[in-house]
Amino acid sequence: MKALFIMPYNCDLIHAVSLPLGLISIGSYLKENGYEVRICDMSVSHINIEKVFDEFRPDVVGISLSSVKHIEGAMDVSKKLHKKGVPIVWGGTFCDVCDPQIVFDGAEVDYLSFCEGEATWLEIMQTLENGGDLRRLKGIAYRDDNGKAVVTAQREFIDLTKLPLLDYTLVDVKAYSQYLYGCKNLVYVYLSKGCPSKCTFCVNQVTHRCTYRRRALEHFMKETEILVKEYGVDGLYFCDELCFKNKEQVYEVCDAFEKSGLEFFWGFQTRIGILGEEEFRRCYECGCRWVDFGIESGSKEQLAIMKKGIPYDKIEPTFEICDKLGIISLANFIVGLPGETEEQLMETVNLANRIRATQCSFLQYCISPNTVMSQKAIEDGLVKNPVRKLKDYRKIDFFLSRTDNLSEIRQKELNVVQSYYLWNAVFKKDYGKDAKNYDLLFKHVTTLLRRLSYLSFANGVRCLFEFGYLGLRFFTDTHFHPGIIKKYNLK
Numbered sequence: 001m002k003a004l005f006i007m008p009y010n011c012d013l014i015h016a017v018s019l020p021l022g023l024i025s026i027g028s029y030l031k032e033n034g035y036e037v038r039i040c041d042m043s044v045s046h047i048n049i050e051k052v053f054d055e056f057r058p059d060v061v062g063i064s065l066s067s068v069k070h071i072e073g074a075m076d077v078s079k080k081l082h083k084k085g086v087p088i089v090w091g092g093t094f095c096d097v098c099d100p101q102i103v104f105d106g107a108e109v110d111y112l113s114f115c116e117g118e119a120t121w122l123e124i125m126q127t128l129e130n131g132g133d134l135r136r137l138k139g140i141a142y143r144d145d146n147g148k149a150v151v152t153a154q155r156e157f158i159d160l161t162k163l164p165l166l167d168y169t170l171v172d173v174k175a176y177s178q179y180l181y182g183c184k185n186l187v188y189v190y191l192s193k194g195c196p197s198k199c200t201f202c203v204n205q206v207t208h209r210c211t212y213r214r215r216a217l218e219h220f221m222k223e224t225e226i227l228v229k230e231y232g233v234d235g236l237y238f239c240d241e242l243c244f245k246n247k248e249q250v251y252e253v254c255d256a257f258e259k260s261g262l263e264f265f266w267g268f269q270t271r272i273g274i275l276g277e278e279e280f281r282r283c284y285e286c287g288c289r290w291v292d293f294g295i296e297s298g299s300k301e302q303l304a305i306m307k308k309g310i311p312y313d314k315i316e317p318t319f320e321i322c323d324k325l326g327i328i329s330l331a332n333f334i335v336g337l338p339g340e341t342e343e344q345l346m347e348t349v350n351l352a353n354r355i356r357a358t359q360c361s362f363l364q365y366c367i368s369p370n371t372v373m374s375q376k377a378i379e380d381g382l383v384k385n386p387v388r389k390l391k392d393y394r395k396i397d398f399f400l401s402r403t404d405n406l407s408e409i410r411q412k413e414l415n416v417v418q419s420y421y422l423w424n425a426v427f428k429k430d431y432g433k434d435a436k437n438y439d440l441l442f443k444h445v446t447t448l449l450r451r452l453s454y455l456s457f458a459n460g461v462r463c464l465f466e467f468g469y470l471g472l473r474f475f476t477d478t479h480f481h482p483g484i485i486k487k488y489n490l491k
């Protein structure tokens, strides 16, 4: 029995490259259980997927959609492979939050698989092997005879410590290496899943039901050794939504890194208030060079609405600690929140100006399917153009803001605030002593050049156009709106 997994072409042409960890995890699990697996990542190389299908002759095809940016590619691949007559299954974070009926009405897909894929896939393979009915499986959706979407019972989470090591031979690891923060060969990795917080804008409440689970550190260390020794990896970007739940976990991981004697830099995402100066110092000693914080807003009212739950008085001191230790600190904000006022945006900008973050990033709020915040905005009648068709999901874009502006702030003002900080980040020279000058610019240009090397002519032109369009927008927003810059005191 064979499964072909596909990471579709990504229409976000300037995105970062990331190992398809979800597919590698499912693939490793199936391999361990005796099934044959192939992973094709169309977001990092040019692949004739029909040719691969004809050569490999899989019994089932799985397509991964981690965000709305994969919809276009997934629709295209499904259309090409559906005629081959094997079941097509979509999975990944987008599927966890989408409306299944909209997906079935818009794409040639047979099943949706929700949340974690490992156990579901094992059952898919076993069921197909025994000639059973996939519609009996938990955690999926299928079309009934009238075309109506039917969702089966929810599947329990698995014990992550029981999963096998990630089998990196399933992909070409080199294709995912990135230049970033002084690393020449950085890749994304993960040690945990989920986050116990209940932030109303986040999909975590659906995807991980506010649970937090960790993988076996021993497994993670073995994988790290393989990545460093066999693939020359020199940087690890933890893509965990919450890398450390408490201080103990920091020391546990740092001790393991130190004991391993392996050399690499690393960085992670955390919440304000979990780690103090001692923990950040220990992290730095063990190679940590950057930390990503979700601050979201400077307005206490907005933070309360979104149930962010971070101690406001610890925001500034935390960035000071990072600055003192030489850790690159990234502060992420969301602007254009439902009902957000100009005064609240000013509070956010003031906070961004006060903290000593290496980089501040402002994303524009977009309706995100199945989140508490979006549901409320829909109920409050703020959303004029709700998603009705699969293609509508593609309008969700945190940079180009193609969905309704739900705040009380003019769209132009939101654009200028966003562009201003982004422009400054990209053209920022100094990213600390361990990083390169103009580190972010370097990263974007190298990613773009690499993408151009394998894109088709049409997509290459589209990629350049999109890159140019965004660059021009950020430039004009930043240089031709002195009134807005003065009004919000952008620095």
Ligand code: B12
Binding pocket: 010, 012, 015, 016, 017, 018, 019, 020, 021, 022, 023, 025, 026, 061, 062, 063, 064, 065, 066, 067, 068, 069, 070, 089, 090, 091, 092, 093, 094, 097, 113, 114, 115, 116, 117, 118, 120, 121, 188, 190, 194, 202, 203, 204, 239, 240, 241, 368, 369, 398, 399
């Ligand atoms: C790495 C990452 C990226 C990478 C790309 C990942 C990839 N290869 O596609 C980069 C940096 C490019 C990225 C970009 C963006 N991302 Co992102 N990203 C992540 C991140 C941090 C980790 C994903 C991961 O590898 N997890 C670990 C693996 C093991 O889990 P997994 O991927 O979920 O896979 C499991 C299941 O989903 C399922 N599964 C996965 N694929 C399949 C396929 C099949 C067939 C089946 C059955 C099951 C299945 O089984 C897997 C194993 O259990 C997640 C947050 C998170 N921690 O999950 C956000 C996340 C997926 N990203 C998100 C967003 C919003 C974005 C952006 C749109 C943000 C932006 N700045 O514009 C961009 C989109 C651009 C793009 N190119 O996709 C959101 C998605 C929200 C949503 N509603 O869809 C998330 C959930 C973060 C969040 N909390 O908001 N991202």
